[in-house]
Amino acid sequence: MIKLHYLRVYAFSIRQVHSQIAILGGGTAGLNVAAQLIADGHAIPQQIRIFEPMKMHTYQPGWTMVGGGLYDINKTLQPMEKVLPKNVIVSDSPVTKINPEENQIQTFDGQKYTYDQLVVATGIRTDFDQIKGARKYLEDPNSPVASIYHYKYASKMNRLVDEFEGGKLVFSEPQMPIKCGGAPQKIVYLSQDRLRKRGIKFDIHFYKTVALIFGVPKYAEILTDVCQRKQINCHFKQKLVEVQDHIAIFEDQDTKELKSVTFDLLHLVPPQVPAKFIAASGLGDAAGFCNVHPNTLQHIKYKNIWSLGDCSSLPTSKTAAAVMAQTPILVKNLIRTWKKGLEPIPSYQGYTSCPIFTSQSTLLLAEFKYNSELDETFPIFQSNESRLMFYLKKDFFPFAYWQFMVKGLWGGRDGFRFFKGA
Numbered sequence: 001m002i003k004l005h006y007l008r009v010y011a012f013s014i015r016q017v018h019s020q021i022a023i024l025g026g027g028t029a030g031l032n033v034a035a036q037l038i039a040d041g042h043a044i045p046q047q048i049r050i051f052e053p054m055k056m057h058t059y060q061p062g063w064t065m066v067g068g069g070l071y072d073i074n075k076t077l078q079p080m081e082k083v084l085p086k087n088v089i090v091s092d093s094p095v096t097k098i099n100p101e102e103n104q105i106q107t108f109d110g111q112k113y114t115y116d117q118l119v120v121a122t123g124i125r126t127d128f129d130q131i132k133g134a135r136k137y138l139e140d141p142n143s144p145v146a147s148i149y150h151y152k153y154a155s156k157m158n159r160l161v162d163e164f165e166g167g168k169l170v171f172s173e174p175q176m177p178i179k180c181g182g183a184p185q186k187i188v189y190l191s192q193d194r195l196r197k198r199g200i201k202f203d204i205h206f207y208k209t210v211a212l213i214f215g216v217p218k219y220a221e222i223l224t225d226v227c228q229r230k231q232i233n234c235h236f237k238q239k240l241v242e243v244q245d246h247i248a249i250f251e252d253q254d255t256k257e258l259k260s261v262t263f264d265l266l267h268l269v270p271p272q273v274p275a276k277f278i279a280a281s282g283l284g285d286a287a288g289f290c291n292v293h294p295n296t297l298q299h300i301k302y303k304n305i306w307s308l309g310d311c312s313s314l315p316t317s318k319t320a321a322a323v324m325a326q327t328p329i330l331v332k333n334l335i336r337t338w339k340k341g342l343e344p345i346p347s348y349q350g351y352t353s354c355p356i357f358t359s360q361s362t363l364l365l366a367e368f369k370y371n372s373e374l375d376e377t378f379p380i381f382q383s384n385e386s387r388l389m390f391y392l393k394k395d396f397f398p399f400a401y402w403q404f405m406v407k408g409l410w411g412g413r414d415g416f417r418f419f420k421g422a
């Protein structure tokens with residue numbers, strides 16, 4: 001009996017486990033793809049294996065609102081098993097390598113898996129360690145350093161602004177690409193408005209690594225006015241490289257000179273990088289992002305590999321809104337090529353959106369596509385800061401995410417999804 005047991009364990013450990021569809025990452029993109037494949041009747045849950053090491057699914061767009069004092073952190077976190085489609089197979093060891101020639105995935109625990117179709121959706125990793133000293137001060141509850149790019153440090157930001165008694169606030173923004181390129185400035189405007197309402201004396205400085213306030217001219221003009229009106233001092237081409245006790249050190253991007261800036265509160269945003277295994281598996285572009293066709297989302301070299309979301313090479317701003325637009329196109333193209341032997345349709349034009357809080361009650365909804373071209377849904381409300389758009393972002397988007405997206409029923413700006421077959 002005992003021998004038979006060992007035999008079974010041995011047989012399991014040497015067998016390569018096969019899945020028809022393997023999805024790497026159970027974040028916004030991986031979850032949305034799985035949910036839509038099932039909702040549209042393309043797959044049953046047991047045909048899908050999701051590789052996801054985290055126990056919690058995070059609604060990251062909520063973290064700006066948490067840091068800005070508008071939202072409860074608990075509303076941004078849900079146990080993974082509650083949001084993943086019922087009966088999909090989950091592997092919780094991180095993926096370490098793909099062998100695309102053999103259709104094989106390897107995980108950290110040494111297990112190997114094979115697939116017919118592979119969707120790479122592993123997001124982009126926040127790399128706080130690229131800023132010397134950042135972790136030490138972020139982790140110290142008594143230090144006035146926070147970041148909305150982590151749920152713990154987002155709550156800390158909320159507390160620090162609540163307790164702030166006056167002085168100098170410094171905000172940083174790293175080199176692109178990062179997830180939600182607008183978030184580093186949303187928290188500037190939200191914090192400014194909170195302190196203004198409390199009648200506190202303060203001085204705000206916003207240090208950006210790039211030379212522009214925003215990449216789309218129409219919104220850049222509006223945001224420049226916002227900064228002037230709110231007396232926010234913008235400093236361009238300045239990259240945060242080190243944090244010390246109440247001192248931030250910036251590197252000038254032209255001269256490479258280092259400058260020490262004192263602060264009473266520092267909000268920092270970490271540089272961000274794709275998972276290393278993408279490049280190590282021969283799937284990456286020059287920067288290590290999964291190299292897919294910008295309009296079909298199919299891998300440039302391997303026809304049964306697809307990618308979307310933050311880890312993909314798609315040259316658009318990395319947002320959940322972009323994922324909502326990409327998912328139905330990826331699902332459709334995957335099914336067309338796999339089940340019907342047809343060519344993928346090049347229909348993704350880079351749609352993305354960035355809802356920029358400009359105060360505790362207003363928002364500028366930026367929507368654009370490839371080459372920073374405008375692609376607006378509500379142009380009337382998008383030429384200035386809007387209260388209506390504020391409530392859409394604060395209350396409706398999170399509701400649609402948790403109620404519809406996780407069930408494959410949310411099409412982003414297309415609204416509620418009914419069946420959208422291949």
Ligand SMILES: Cc1cc2nc3c(=O)[nH]c(=O)nc-3n(C[C@H](O)[C@H](O)[C@H](O)COP(=O)(O)OP(=O)(O)OC[C@H]3O[C@@H](n4cnc5c(N)ncnc54)[C@H](O)[C@@H]3O)c2cc1C
Pocket residue numbers: 024025026027028029030051052053054059060061062063064093094095096121122123124148149179180183275277308309310311318319320321322323353354355
């Ligand atoms: C502060 C902040 C504010 C934002 N604001 C907005 C906003 O207002 N609007 C908007 O649309 N978007 C916003 N975003 C961006 C949005 O959250 C992301 O674009 C979106 O989550 C991308 O989805 P994704 O699935 O590609 O990545 P993620 O949601 O990050 O998921 C990636 C998943 O892959 C998993 N993974 C990583 N490596 C491996 C591995 N080796 N093996 C297996 N699994 C792995 C991770 O654990 C994770 O669960 C914001 C993000 C932040 C941080």
